[in-house]
Amino acid sequence: MDKQPIILENRPIIGISACCMGCPVRYNGRSFDMLKFLGREKGDFTWVPVCPECEAGLGVVRPPVHIAGEHGAAVWQGEATVRSRGGQDVTQQVMEGARAAEDVLRRAGAQAFIYLDGSPTCGVYRTTLRDQKRGKPPGVFGAILQERGWFLIPALDLQSPLKWWDWRRRLLAFIWLQDVPLQSKDDLFTVWYRLKFMCQELDDTWARTLGRELAALGQKPDPEIYETFRRQVSDQLRKPSTPARLKGSLLKQYANFRKKTGQTVPEIQAADVRRNVTTIARELTLMERASAATGHMIGTAPVLYSGKLPKPSRQKAERLLGEAIPEASEAAD
Ligand code: SF4
Known part of the structure; x- marks a missing residue:
């Protein structure tokens, strides 16, 4: 993938x-x-x-x-x-x-x-x-x-930086989902791979049920499944998350980011530091920027808009991360 x-x-x-x-x-x-x-x-x-x-x-x-x-x-x-x-x-x-x-x-x-x-x-x-x-x-x-x-x-x-952050990342995923081709089982898996973490955060029970249904699909799924999938996931993306779930996603995704890239984002605080909603929103934005800079997808915001995001150049990424990025072969898997 x-x-x-x-x-x-x-x-x-x-x-x-x-x-x-x-x-x-x-x-x-x-x-x-x-x-x-x-x-x-x-x-x-x-x-x-x-x-x-x-x-x-x-x-x-x-x-x-x-x-x-x-x-x-x-x-x-x-x-x-x-x-x-x-x-x-x-x-x-x-x-x-x-x-x-x-x-x-x-x-x-x-x-x-x-x-x-x-x-x-x-x-x-x-x-x-x-x-x-x-x-x-x-x-x-x-x-x-x-x-x-x-x-x-x-x-x-x-008015709320955290609520807006949540709306924006779901909107970008929603926009992407409306036009992404869905014509095969592989297409469904590829799209679900991108969106499943966010959907789990929004409604874990629903997302796990959908994941099991996708896993059980035969080789030639009923053609109706593609638009049903698009509609169901779109409906899910319309629903807001909560500050507690967003904070949980931040900590989980940042831990995953560190493990996969071997990098840290200096301004993101340790997991046990108390955060208010403004700080959570700021750190989530930093995670997005680190994702764009390093080319490593974070499940909590898998779709980004290029507007003000740093392009994934080594120089910009190193500035954001505050240290040199090792060659791909050196990075932890
Ligand atoms: S109709 Fe809608 S846009 Fe016009 S004044 Fe009322 S709330 Fe505002």
Whole structure:
């Protein structure tokens, strides 16, 4: 098996609720700048801001809307409506706006969407920003994005370096998985070899069951298995990890990295040092950089983006690792 990390060359394209990118499109003409939390990493992505309520023609400023009935999915089924604060029925406009916004995302080639939770339109797990008992999640736009399998990231998680690190590494794996050829049993094994550690971290029981099912496949698997596998692993990659599991992965993968390459990363602390979530995120990023620099894949982030990563040159790798890299024949196996 090839043990190099997979490095995506194309800049990932991410859709975002326009009001989270500083566009003053909320009903009250305000916005949030959530991308500021990413610092320089913001430039590693192409952003596609959309506002379904503006696409609906509701304008800024406008009366806030709410779902009258169950939730956004029920709106699409004709069993709930969208109403403005004054009681006006704006259901058709908001549905049109949601369709138009999704068209924009598809035309741009976006592979994920960062949403403002708490919006009756873009929200996925909440549809009210304050504690108003109006409509349950998801929102009208959130419902179609969920149903159509978009990779959905809550904007609030951009504030946490560790949560963002987790979303980003799963997103890169998700993007790679959508296009990787899956036509043979060997293809399945190759892809699973890349992603299984991350999947085990996310849901160990599920991942071990899948591993056993793959091992039991006959020589000529049913052709349906390939897309089922892609869909199941994609669903898994949408689920967040936890700080405890991420810390466990960091320690395990760093131990493995040291054993396989014979190298250390000076800034990564000893296993018994107490770490806060910011430090865990920083050390995971250092692990990614060491992986790119040495060409040694780490299972906790097997797919990387070339944007700001050091290319695997000896000089850059030695600078990161703080010491000379031995020739391949000298490195521990
Ligand atoms: S519809 Fe979405 S993008 Fe537009 S203001 Fe509401 S949450 Fe923001």
